[in-house]
Amino acid sequence: MRTARLLDDEAVALQRQGVFPAYVSLRGQEAAQVGSAAALDRERDFAFPTYREMAAALTLGVDMVGYMASHRALWHGGTYDPIASRFGSVNAVVGGPVPHAVGWAIGERLRGSGGCALAYFGDGASSEGDVHESMNFAGVFGAPVVFLCQNNQWALSVPLDRQVAGGSVAARAAGYGMPGVRVDGNDVEAVYEATAEALQRARGGGGPSIVEAFTYRAAPHSTSDDTGRYRDPAEERQWRDQDPIDRLGAAMRTAGLADDAFFASVEDRARAEAERIRDAVSAAPEPAPSDMFEHVYREPTEELARQRRAWEQEAL
Numbered sequence: 014m015r016t017a018r019l020l021d022d023e024a025v026a027l028q029r030q031g032v033f034p035a036y037v038s039l040r041g042q043e044a045a046q047v048g049s050a051a052a053l054d055r056e057r058d059f060a061f062p063t064y065r066e067m068a069a070a071l072t073l074g075v076d077m078v079g080y081m082a083s084h085r086a087l088w089h090g091g092t093y094d095p096i097a098s099r100f101g102s103v104n105a106v107v108g109g110p111v112p113h114a115v116g117w118a119i120g121e122r123l124r125g126s127g128g129c130a131l132a133y134f135g136d137g138a139s140s141e142g143d144v145h146e147s148m149n150f151a152g153v154f155g156a157p158v159v160f161l162c163q164n165n166q167w168a169l170s171v172p173l174d175r176q177v178a179g180g181s182v183a184a185r186a187a188g189y190g191m192p193g194v195r196v197d198g199n200d201v202e203a204v205y206e207a208t209a210e211a212l213q214r215a216r217g218g219g220g221p222s223i224v225e226a227f228t229y230r231a232a233p234h235s236t237s238d239d240t241g242r243y244r245d246p247a248e249e250r251q252w253r254d255q256d257p258i259d260r261l262g263a264a265m266r267t268a269g270l271a272d273d274a275f276f277a278s279v280e281d282r283a284r285a286e287a288e289r290i291r292d293a294v295s296a297a298p299e300p301a302p303s304d305m306f307e308h309v310y311r312e313p314t315e316e317l318a319r320q321r322r323a324w325e326q327e328a329l
Contacts, residue, residue, distance in 0.1 A: 014043040014201065014258050015279055017068035019287035021232075024067075024081065028236045032295055033084040041199075041231030043068045044257035045163045048204030049131060049226070052212055053099070057128035059117055061101045061110035065163075066133050073100045078293040085297070092297075108134055108141030111160065115147045118158040118215075129215045130158040131208070137168025139182045148221070152189035157215035159208060160223045163198060165230035170243040183225035191221045198228030199257040202264075229255070 021038055028036040039046065046068035050060060053073065060069060070080045079093030083103045095101050104110045114132035121128040138144055139162060151158050162182045166173045173180055186193025192214070196203040204226050211222035229252040233240050240249070265271040313321065 014047050014068065014261065016283040016286050017043050017047070017071050018258060019283050020071070020077070020081075020290055021067065023287050023291040024084065025232075025236060027084075027291065027295065033236075034086050035236055036084055037065050037235045038230075038232035039065050039067050041229050041252065041257065042163055042165060042226075044201035044261065045161075045198040045204050045226035045228050046133075047072050048201040049133075049159075049161050049208040049224070052205050052208040053131060054128075054212075055099055057121075057126055058131065058212070059099050059101065059114075059121075059128060060131045060133065061114040061117070062103060062133050063107075063110055063135065063138070064103050064105045065135075069133065070098070070100050073098055075100050077290045078297070081290055081294045082297055085294070108138035108143045110134065111138070111144045111147040114158050114160075115151045115156050115221075118151070118156040118221075119154060122157055127216055128157070129212050130156075131212075132158055132160050134160070134162055135168065136162060136164040136166065136173055136177055136182060137171065139177060139185075140168075148185075148189045148191075148223070151221040152191050155218070155220035157218075158221045159211040159215060160221065161208065162223065162225045164195075164225050164227050165198075166228075167230050167234070167244070169234045169238070181225065183223050186223040189221075189223075191223065193223040193225065195225040195227055198226030199255050199260060201257060201261055228257075231256075 017039065021040055024033065024036045025038060027033045042065070046066055050069035050072035053060060055073060060066070060073060062069060067080070071077060075098040076093040080103075082092050093100075101110065101113065104113070111132045111134055114130040118128075118130040121130070132147075134144060148160060150156070151160075164173065164177075164182055168176045181195055183193035183195040192211070194207055194211075196207045198204060204224070207224045211224055214220070214222060231249070231252060262271070262276065
């Protein structure tokens, strides 16, 4: 969680320096992402992220230089291997990862692999038709998928009470015939336990679940956003006191699980890793010229192959 926080700070700085054209911060949502991703079986399960799940990628052991390179907008999907890391490509379509997760989960059930999908989305995305259709499909067919909603209370500049009727995404679960639970999204243990329980249920044939991690987007929606135009500073200060990293640190001290030396070691290792990733991303060379056939399709359809032959002939 601390590495994600420091890397997030570095990424914002890279955007200000012109290395990234844009960046979306996860500040304040580290517990929701780390807790949920840590519950996955890295041999069988698969996570489907949006554009904000950097801490989940870090938790799953994704090549972070390759992941962060996606923010340079030079490579299609970055340069990491989604299959090897069990973490899908960055998806900037609001609600876009959810139908992908359901389709993958159905496929894995047909294969008999025992794999489960974890679909990340936000409270704003919960209003998208793709999300409703995916949840209904998953409920009808019993897909082994966990819908992980990071309810950070702001769909860009639209507050929760104007975005989600009733205020709870988890409450909608009953309408799709599945369990739903809201947990404290700033409590990493609570998120982990809820996600692990939902995954166990799905793996045992119990079908899908919704886990709503109630948290707060402590930063602007993106580096092009200004929260001062729509958010009360008092609200931001109130949630600052609920910082998930500070809460975990305090809980570990109270339980006698960590001391000053431990936290100093964590800080040193986290800072070194964040700076290593920052430097490697900044120094990454421009990609070689390519086309969509090499980046998007492993085995193009015959029609696409025909089009490519035609384009190559025209180029001659």
